[in-house]
Amino acid sequence: MISTGKIKSVDFYRKIPRDLTEASLSGAGLSIIAALAMMFLFGMELNSYLAFSTSTSVIVDKSSDGDFLRIGFNISFPALSCEFASVDVSDVLGTNRLNITKTIRKFSIGPDLKPTGSEFHSGPAFHDIKHGDGDEYAGDGSVSLTARTFEKFTHQHPILVVNFYAPWCYWSNRLKPSWEKAAKIIRERYDPEIDGRILLAKVDCTEEGDLCKRNHIQGYPSIRIFRKGSDVRDDHGHHDHESYYGDRDTDSLVKTMETLVAPIPVEAQKLALEGKSDNGTDNAKRPAPLTGGCRIEGYVRVKKVPGNLVISAHSGAHSFDASQMNMSHVISHFSFGRMITPKVMNDVKRLVPYLGGSHDRLNGRSFINHRDLGANVTIEHYLQIVKSEVITGRNHKLIEEYEYTAHSSLVQSLQIPVAKFHFELSPMQVLITENQKSFSHFITNVCAIIGGVFTVAGIVDSILHNTFRMMRKVELGKNF
Numbered sequence: 001m002i003s004t005g006k007i008k009s010v011d012f013y014r015k016i017p018r019d020l021t022e023a024s025l026s027g028a029g030l031s032i033i034a035a036l037a038m039m040f041l042f043g044m045e046l047n048s049y050l051a052f053s054t055s056t057s058v059i060v061d062k063s064s065d066g067d068f069l070r071i072g073f074n075i076s077f078p079a080l081s082c083e084f085a086s087v088d089v090s091d092v093l094g095t096n097r098l099n100i101t102k103t104i105r106k107f108s109i110g111p112d113l114k115p116t117g118s119e120f121h122s123g124p125a126f127h128d129i130k131h132g133d134g135d136e137y138a139g140d141g142s143v144s145l146t147a148r149t150f151e152k153f154t155h156q157h158p159i160l161v162v163n164f165y166a167p168w169c170y171w172s173n174r175l176k177p178s179w180e181k182a183a184k185i186i187r188e189r190y191d192p193e194i195d196g197r198i199l200l201a202k203v204d205c206t207e208e209g210d211l212c213k214r215n216h217i218q219g220y221p222s223i224r225i226f227r228k229g230s231d232v233r234d235d236h237g238h239h240d241h242e243s244y245y246g247d248r249d250t251d252s253l254v255k256t257m258e259t260l261v262a263p264i265p266v267e268a269q270k271l272a273l274e275g276k277s278d279n280g281t282d283n284a285k286r287p288a289p290l291t292g293g294c295r296i297e298g299y300v301r302v303k304k305v306p307g308n309l310v311i312s313a314h315s316g317a318h319s320f321d322a323s324q325m326n327m328s329h330v331i332s333h334f335s336f337g338r339m340i341t342p343k344v345m346n347d348v349k350r351l352v353p354y355l356g357g358s359h360d361r362l363n364g365r366s367f368i369n370h371r372d373l374g375a376n377v378t379i380e381h382y383l384q385i386v387k388s389e390v391i392t393g394r395n396h397k398l399i400e401e402y403e404y405t406a407h408s409s410l411v412q413s414l415q416i417p418v419a420k421f422h423f424e425l426s427p428m429q430v431l432i433t434e435n436q437k438s439f440s441h442f443i444t445n446v447c448a449i450i451g452g453v454f455t456v457a458g459i460v461d462s463i464l465h466n467t468f469r470m471m472r473k474v475e476l477g478k479n480f
Helices: 004-008 026-052 147-156 170-189 209-214 248-261 267-270 342-351 438-479
Strands: 055-058 068-077 085-089 104-109 115-120 159-165 199-202 222-227 240-244 285-287 293-303 307-315 329-336 366-367 377-391 397-414 417-433
Touching: 026 417, 026 438, 068 307, 068 417, 085 293, 147 199, 147 209, 159 170, 159 248, 170 199, 170 248, 240 417, 293 307, 329 397, 329 417
Parallel strands: 159 199, 377 417
Antiparallel strands: 055 417, 068 293, 068 329, 085 307, 104 115, 104 293, 159 222, 222 240, 240 285, 307 417, 329 366, 377 397
8 A cells, every 4th residue: 555655755846844934025026026927918818819810811712602693782873764774784604684673673763862752663575565567647646845835735635645756766757657647536536626635746855855854755755644633733733644655556556545535524624533544554654754863773693704784774665865865873882792781790890800891892982974075975883803701710601792893984985875884703712711729728828827927936036035145145244
């Protein structure tokens, strides 16, 4: 059996009897300094252990969101009507998607960029519109209106249907025979002097430019239906009006006019009722834009290859005067990838301060054509995109975001002006990984701090104690 004495022989920490130790003032001072040093170094080590440190590397893109990239945006166009605003996407692989509507919302806006009503809903595809190519009529069945006579006729007739056209426009010329023939038929059936419930008219926008601007006409021909009803009394003479998007042959035009007139009694033409048409006509007409601006918001999904997002005026049955198009816009939001909430972004910035500064670089910027460059000005944006991903120590993906650089310019074009966003995604991604710190390493450092400070302080105390003792002996020797 091992005796207690043998066990005591392996004691590393042999005790010195207390009566053989001596306390000193210098030792007390060093003890206080050593304790403060231990506390300070322990705090520094604890802060280093708790801090989020990262390492950055560049690798080939290994996105978890597949082959498609989400582009989210909210852009206001003060001079582009929602009636013709179109969002198109194309890329180098041949993808060409026109007039995307499924994930896009449009709102008519005023000069202050604020919505003037509910969401604007796009109508049927214009290329399906039927034209009366076989109609031949050379007369003038409709009444020509000017800025002077326009208000008079809108107040005089319960329903005024106006064709805003341009003589140089292919579609206007194609509509003209059917329109004039339909106007003649309606005039014969509903004599303006006797009946007066409806009148078909026309406005030449090359001659009456201001009148067309007041009615927010941007494409030709544009057929507007003006109603004189309760709004005449309640809104200081302003008129409700709608846009007609139906077929343009004579029979279809006449049928539509008949439907508009049907609910209005002859004897009540001065206090016309609000017209209600059947389902067939409802599909052909919708409320016309109240203002000439449009806010376009939503998102599109594109392939991860160089491509273009283009916003422009587009129609398969209208013409546009390029010299009058102004694609100035204000970008409220433009980003790539999934939407990131402000809370998540703030949390990420606390951990990685340099991240998140360029994921919405275009937000809040305005690109205005003041006509200094003349007409036909296209506004182009060249965007280069890089993906960044933050991975925590437990292989948890904290955030996945796309940052981009933006270079913009205003250039003159021979085509209809557009707002173009050319995007190009880098094949590489930035991977930010948390540097893991083990708890055992933290404990080892704490022990090293305590032991090291204690040892160094003990050595210093021993040196000071011996020095003071020798100095006292020298002084005593001098006295004897």
